[in-house]
Amino acid sequence: MxxxxxxxxxxxxxxxxxxxxxxxxxxxxxxxxxxxxxxxxxxxxxxxxxxxxxxxxxxxxxxxxxxxxxxxxxxxxxxxxxxxxxxxxxxxxxxxxxxxxxxxxxxxxxxxxxxxxxxxxxxxxxxxxxxxxxxxxxxxxxxxxxxxxxxxxxxxxxxxxxxxxxxxxxxxxxxxxxxxxxxxxxxxxxxxxxxxxxxxxxxxxxxxxxxxxxxxxxxxxxxxxxxxxxxxxxxxxxxxVKLKHLMNFTKDRVQIAQWYNSVLQGVGDLILPKVHSGASHVYHLYVIRTKYRDALQKHLNENGIGTLIHYPIPPYLQQAYAHLGYVKGDFPIAEELADTSLSIPMWPGMTSDEVNAVGMAIRSFFNEK
The missing domain is CATH 3.40.640.10 (Type I PLP-dependent aspartate aminotransferase-like (Major domain))
Known part of the structure; x- marks a missing residue:
């Protein structure tokens, strides 16, 4: 798939x-x-x-x-x-x-x-x-x-x-x-x-x-x-036009996130999205974290599953901002997120079968580990 x-x-x-x-x-x-x-x-x-x-x-x-x-x-x-x-x-x-x-x-x-x-x-x-x-x-x-x-x-x-x-x-x-x-x-x-x-x-x-x-x-x-x-x-x-449908699309995103939470719970070293007790989440992205991020991304791409990294280089380490004088290690949490985060497929209308296929591909990666 x-x-x-x-x-x-x-x-x-x-x-x-x-x-x-x-x-x-x-x-x-x-x-x-x-x-x-x-x-x-x-x-x-x-x-x-x-x-x-x-x-x-x-x-x-x-x-x-x-x-x-x-x-x-x-x-x-x-x-x-x-x-x-x-x-x-x-x-x-x-x-x-x-x-x-x-x-x-x-x-x-x-x-x-x-x-x-x-x-x-x-x-x-x-x-x-x-x-x-x-x-x-x-x-x-x-x-x-x-x-x-x-x-x-x-x-x-x-x-x-x-x-x-x-x-x-x-x-x-x-x-x-x-x-x-x-x-x-x-x-x-x-x-x-x-x-x-x-x-x-x-x-x-x-x-x-x-x-x-x-x-x-x-x-x-x-x-x-x-x-x-x-x-x-x-x-x-x-x-x-799209604003009239936004809340229904948001319900889709929340449902997809719940499916992911279910299929990915307890898999490998994955860290799944966590929501603050006072906040709601509309899942523009579903971002997982693992120390094996790059290898997992390669595995998913080889199995026909698209992914993105948000964001691989923190802004303060971009060449455009070299003049500010920041160096690696200045913001360790941002750097950890940059090294471990992976965004997996998420869009309104995504089916449970598609979510399960992504989940199974991720599970197979960690099973091989």
Whole structure:
């Protein structure tokens, strides 16, 4: 059985009629940028996210950058980020001229640890950027308490956890302003690049709207140096369709994770995903850990099972950030995760037979061990 790491077919077969109708409506409208379909999706996503405002932008990286810029984060400032995140989180900080300061994750949840955030705060810290990694919400109550205590901004990176909650409150609604990605592989994915900023601040929402559109609120009148970072009508209309199905797709992901938990429990030295007692997990990824990671990945690939490593090189060890002076050993938890983590197939519509096939292939690897 050939099982890819990600397969859109089940989703797209289900949505085909609605998506083609959405395309035709936008096509026939003859209006493709900053129109009614964008406004409709922004309103829908704000309601879903339980915030007052959602502003569509070009992608998740731009969403994070614009959020920081709207807070006037810049040169001389520090922003605390996880030591084990995708590079986009860190790039957003660098784009502003600020300095990323890394903090270790909790070894069980892989999310940034409140205790390490506290240790990373200096008199230059201006913001904290927690990343809800792999689909699990961060410990946002404590993170917000730390931010309030030190008068810091919080910008949630909600690229991987649409619909996850901490103590019943949805991700993307905690921070002062937050970024989200709708890259096609995300739980809520467009058919191209797309993103959004969420906030309860009318002032910040207006600034994002201005910054994303050349620094202009009125055509040909430019209030500040802005950007062309808009979400187009077509992607907005596709996202409106998919948003209606998101919770059902999330139920699928949770069910698949439960199947994996059952078939992989007690196998070899595997460490399975652990969920914080206050958090929910929407399983953007199902990540297992083993000291035999590379050999297991090779075994699965040879048996037709797709895998990925999220993420093999921590951002502070990337060549792009060599100027910060970090060396191997500075963040041992992030490095352990980088050396042992393996993401196995996960997508809405994946069948129990496919999950069992992945599980049996993993079991056979450890049986040979």
């Amino acid at each position: 050939i099982i890819p790491f990600l397969n859109f077919k089940a989703q797209h077969d289900l949505l085909r009629g609605e998506m083609l109708t959405a395309f035709q409506q936008v096509y026939d409208s003859n209006w493709y940028i900053m129109g009614a379909y964008l406004t409709q999706f922004e309103n829908e996503y704000a309601k879903f996210s339980q915030v007052d405002y959602a502003i569509g932008v070009s992608n998740g990286l731009d969403a994070l950058y614009l959020a920081l810029k709207a807070l006037n984060v810049g040169e001389g400032d520090e922003v605390i980020v996880p030591s084990n995140t995708y590079i986009a989180t860190v790039l957003a900080v660098s784009y502003t001229g600020a300095t990323p300061v890394f903090a270790e994750p909790d070894v069980n949840t892989y999310n940034i640890s409140p205790s390490t955030i506290r240790k990373a705060i200096t008199n230059k810290t201006k913001a904290i950027m927690p990343v809800h990694l792999y689909g699990q919400a961060c410990e946002m109550d404590e993170i917000m308490a730390i931010a309030n205590e030190h008068q810091l901004f919080v910008v949630e990176d909600n690229a991987q956890s649409h619909g996850a909650t901490f103590n019943g409150k949805i991700t993307g609604s905690f921070g002062h302003i937050n970024g989200v990605s709708f890259y096609p592989g995300k739980n809520l994915g467009a058919l191209g690049d797309a993103g959004a900023v969420t906030t309860n601040s009318a002032e910040l929402a207006e600034r994002i709207k201005c910054l994303r559109n050349y620094g202009s609120k009125v055509k040909y009148v430019n209030e500040e140096i802005g950007h062309n970072m808009r979400l187009d009508e077509l992607q907005a209309s596709f996202l409106s």
